[in-house]
Amino acid sequence: MAFHLKMEKTTSTPYVLLDEEKKYMKLEGRSFHDGVMEFFEPINNWLESYLCTDFGTFVFDCGMDYFNSSTIKALFVIITKMDRASVGDNKVIVNWITTSDNEIIIECGEDFSEDVCNLEFNLVISE
Numbered sequence: 421m422a423f424h425l426k427m428e429k430t431t432s433t434p435y436v437l438l439d440e441e442k443k444y445m446k447l448e449g450r451s452f453h454d455g456v457m458e459f460f461e462p463i464n465n466w467l468e469s470y471l472c473t474d475f476g477t478f479v480f481d482c483g484m485d486y487f488n489s490s491t492i493k494a495l496f497v498i499i500t501k502m503d504r505a506s507v508g509d510n511k512v513i514v515n516w517i518t519t520s521d522n523e524i525i526i527e528c529g530e531d532f533s534e535d536v537c538n539l540e541f542n543l544v545i546s547e
Contacts, residue, residue, distance in 0.1 A: 423466055433459060434484060438466060443475055448483040456490035460498070467498065471505035478502070478510070483517035484525065492528060499532055499539075506539035517544045 422441035429435035434449035445463075453459065471478075480502060482495070499514060506512040514536075516529035526545065533541040 423470070425462060425466070436463065438463065440466075440470060443478045444481075445479070446481045446483070448481075450485060451487040451491040451494075456488070456494050460494040464494075464497065464501075467501050471501055471510075475505075475510055477513065478505075479513045479515065481515045481517060485518065485522060486525075496532070496535070499536060503536040503539045512539040514539055514541045515544050516542065517546075520545050520547055 423438060424440065425436060425438040427433070427436040429449040432450060432453040434447045434451045437444070437446040439445070451459075480498075484491075484495075487495070502512040502514065514532075516525075516532065518525040518529065520526075526543070529541075529543045533543060
């Protein structure tokens with residue numbers, strides 16, 4: 421049975437959707453809580469095993485509008501894992517979704533895009 425995880429957002433944690441069957445992951449909202457690494461642990465654990473398979477194409481939509489420095493570190497770990505797994509027949513597409521007035525998120529996305537070499541990183545900026 422394919423792994424599926426859905427967590428509703430709170431005032432300090434993002435909405436999370438992991439859908440192994442659809443080869444899709446989404447984070448959306450804000451992340452500035454104290455236990456960031458613990459929050460992202462189930463995501464990282466699943467990615468560790470999933471990204472070692474022949475998954476084909478996997479899409480990660482990241483639509484965060486605010487996060488703290490601990491979340492940046494957690495996202496860097498996730499994106500680095502995805503970059504390492506995006507080889508051969510496996511392709512990872514990251515859509516970094518934000519608005520034109522969110523300069524910090526745009527800058528973070530630009531930094532991440534410079535740190536990856538295998539995956540497709542799309543900076544998606546809306547008005």
